[in-house]
Amino acid sequence: MIDIVLDVLSWILILLGSACVLIGGIGGLRLPNFYTRIHAASLTDTMATILIFVGMMLQAGFTLATLKLFAIMLFLLLTGPTATYALANAALLSGLKPDAVTDSDKPKENTPE
Amino acid sequence: MKLLELLGYFNYWVFAVILTVGLYAVISKTNLIKKLIGLSIFQSAVFLMYITMDKVEGGTAPIIQAGVEDQIFSNPLPQVLILTAIVVGVSTLSLGLAMVVRISECYGTIEENEILDAD
Amino acid sequence: MILIFGLFLLSLLVITAVAIVRTKDLFVAVMLTSIFSLLMAANFFILDAADVALTEAAVGAGVTTVIFLCALALTGDREKPREGGRGLALGTVGVLALLIIYATFDKPRLGDPDAPVHQHIAPWYIEKTTEYMDFPNVVTAILSSFRGYDTLGEVFVVFAACIGVLFILGVSPPRKLLRVKDSSNGLRHHLIPQVVGRLLIPFIVLFGLYTQFHGEYGPGGGFQAGAIIATGVILYALLEGEDNALRAIPRGVLLGMVVGGALLFGGVGIVCMLMGGAFLDYSVLAADPVWGQQLGILIIEAGVGMAVCGALLAIFHAFAARERMS
Numbered sequence: 357m358i359d360i361v362l363d364v365l366s367w368i369l370i371l372l373g374s375a376c377v378l379i380g381g382i383g384g385l386r387l388p389n390f391y392t393r394i395h396a397a398s399l400t401d402t403m404a405t406i407l408i409f410v411g412m413m414l415q416a417g418f419t420l421a422t423l424k425l426f427a428i429m430l431f432l433l434l435t436g437p438t439a440t441y442a443l444a445n446a447a448l449l450s451g452l453k454p455d456a457v458t459d460s461d462k463p464k465e466n467t468p469e
Numbered sequence: 470m471k472l473l474e475l476l477g478y479f480n481y482w483v484f485a486v487i488l489t490v491g492l493y494a495v496i497s498k499t500n501l502i503k504k505l506i507g508l509s510i511f512q513s514a515v516f517l518m519y520i521t522m523d524k525v526e527g528g529t530a531p532i533i534q535a536g537v538e539d540q541i542f543s544n545p546l547p548q549v550l551i552l553t554a555i556v557v558g559v560s561t562l563s564l565g566l567a568m569v570v571r572i573s574e575c576y577g578t579i580e581e582n583e584i585l586d587a588d
Numbered sequence: 589m590i591l592i593f594g595l596f597l598l599s600l601l602v603i604t605a606v607a608i609v610r611t612k613d614l615f616v617a618v619m620l621t622s623i624f625s626l627l628m629a630a631n632f633f634i635l636d637a638a639d640v641a642l643t644e645a646a647v648g649a650g651v652t653t654v655i656f657l658c659a660l661a662l663t664g665d666r667e668k669p670r671e672g673g674r675g676l677a678l679g680t681v682g683v684l685a686l687l688i689i690y691a692t693f694d695k696p697r698l699g700d701p702d703a704p705v706h707q708h709i710a711p712w713y714i715e716k717t718t719e720y721m722d723f724p725n726v727v728t729a730i731l732s733s734f735r736g737y738d739t740l741g742e743v744f745v746v747f748a749a750c751i752g753v754l755f756i757l758g759v760s761p762p763r764k765l766l767r768v769k770d771s772s773n774g775l776r777h778h779l780i781p782q783v784v785g786r787l788l789i790p791f792i793v794l795f796g797l798y799t800q801f802h803g804e805y806g807p808g809g810g811f812q813a814g815a816i817i818a819t820g821v822i823l824y825a826l827l828e829g830e831d832n833a834l835r836a837i838p839r840g841v842l843l844g845m846v847v848g849g850a851l852l853f854g855g856v857g858i859v860c861m862l863m864g865g866a867f868l869d870y871s872v873l874a875a876d877p878v879w880g881q882q883l884g885i886l887i888i889e890a891g892v893g894m895a896v897c898g899a900l901l902a903i904f905h906a907f908a909a910r911e912r913m914s
Binding site for chain 3: 481496506513523524525535552568
């Protein structure tokens with residue numbers, strides 16, 4: 357009985373995580389501005405990481421694989437937002453202003469600070 | 470099961486397409502770095518073909534587990550060859566990039582036709 | 589099910605390859621090459637090649653991208669479009685692709701266990717690994733012992749590439765270049781990446797060492813370990829500045845690692861000859877031949893790891909130390 361519950365739960369979590377990645381992909385293509393696209397990519401990425409990995413851990417049960425999956429999830433949760441920060445920082449430093457206008461995607465000026 | 474048989478060849482067709490895409494980049498682009506990128510795509514296609522040859526249906530990675538009898542393994546020999554080839558590929562790529570950097574310093578450009586004109 | 593996933597990944601590979609060739613911005617092309625390597629690593633894993641997937645991910649998606657970016661920073665990063673004349677090239681490669689596809693119909697289909705490649709020597713290797721060497725990973729056994737000459741040649745190729753890059757990029761540039769006043773050597777506004785980097789670099793190096801010493805029990809070995817440790821040190825150099833990284837591991841140590849690794853490998857071979865066996869025949873290294881094989885493989889994997897790590901780091905420092913053209 358508990359097996360079926362765990363199985364269904366892990367299926368739901370993995371499907372939800374895949375839906376998050378799909379939404380993030382659509383957002384990354386359709387949103388107008390660079391900074392809004394970063395939002396779409398990074399937020400959905402982190403959520404999807406947690407959902408998919410917890411789903412896989414439920415599938416694996418109490419084995420060594422669960423610990424390894426947990427370690428990988430921790431690593432991804434640490435490095436994903438850091439990469440997003442570095443990306444946005446580099447964009448800001450090279451002159452891309454976060455205006456809420458659609459065509460502000462070209463850098464205003466390239467000042468090598 | 471004609472479709473399944475055809476799908477069994479899909480890996481090789483992808484290998485042919487990626488090979489020719491990489492070859493096209495090498496012979497037709499004038500930028501030296503683009504040529505090197507095309508060369509690395511070409512190499513990756515060859516690796517894909519070798520590793521495709523090594524898969525056995527129902528097999529697993531060739532790591533012998535103690536106590537499990539009669540396991541089917543995939544062929545380990547092409548994997549060894551490709552392991553060597555990947556590292557050799559990155560070595561030659563770094564050497565090529567060093568030469569491109571020196572060329573760009575001496576001639577000021579890395580477009581092939583401009584270099585040939587300047588000589 | 590896994591077949592459909594494999595087909596999907598292969599189609600993504602083709603799309604990425606075409607996108608790389610068509611884009612005019614070289615920076616985009618390098619990033620797409622990194623994605624291409626990662627997709628290739630996923631494909632290798634589906635085709636049951638675990639060692640090769642690990643190597644391709646570490647070397648292809650990691651080190652190659654960094655070296656490309658270093659080279660791009662020293663040259664331009666846009667490509668001039670070619671005016672006309674590409675019909676002949678397109679025609680040639682189209683005919684070539686059709687010829688290769690026609691030739692592939694003769695090959696055995698994917699996964700056929702009666703293919704000739706599975707018949708002659710591969711079952712012998714799988715059978716004799718337990719008898720001669722008594723450890724699980726067959727690929728490491730073949731790489732280090734059954735086909736040890738190939739690996740020796742490969743270490744020397746890495747060594748030669750390192751020397752070549754140091755020769756080419758060790759010469760100072762021909763013209764007097766304007767010194768670009770760089771106020772800091774590392775990233776600017778770099779507190780968050782620095783903190784996270786300092787947290788993660790010890791674990792990266794630890795994982796590299798784990799891969800090195802567990803090469804016989806799971807996927808791993810010298811090449812992957814060398815690439816992973818080199819990536820960790822490159823991350824340190826990117827965050828803290830290249831001078832700090834050179835102070836942590838000086839150039840002399842790097843060259844010592846490269847030379848020492850190659851010497852270690854060759855040296856083990858010569859010691860085997862001196863003890864009465866053939867070149868690179870590890871069974872004579874100890875009283876029990878199985879333990880002799882394991883000892884020999886341990887030492888040469890260490891040599892390979894040192895050589896690859898030192899070579900990749902020396903190449904990175906040679907690129908990074910070059911003055912930027914104004």
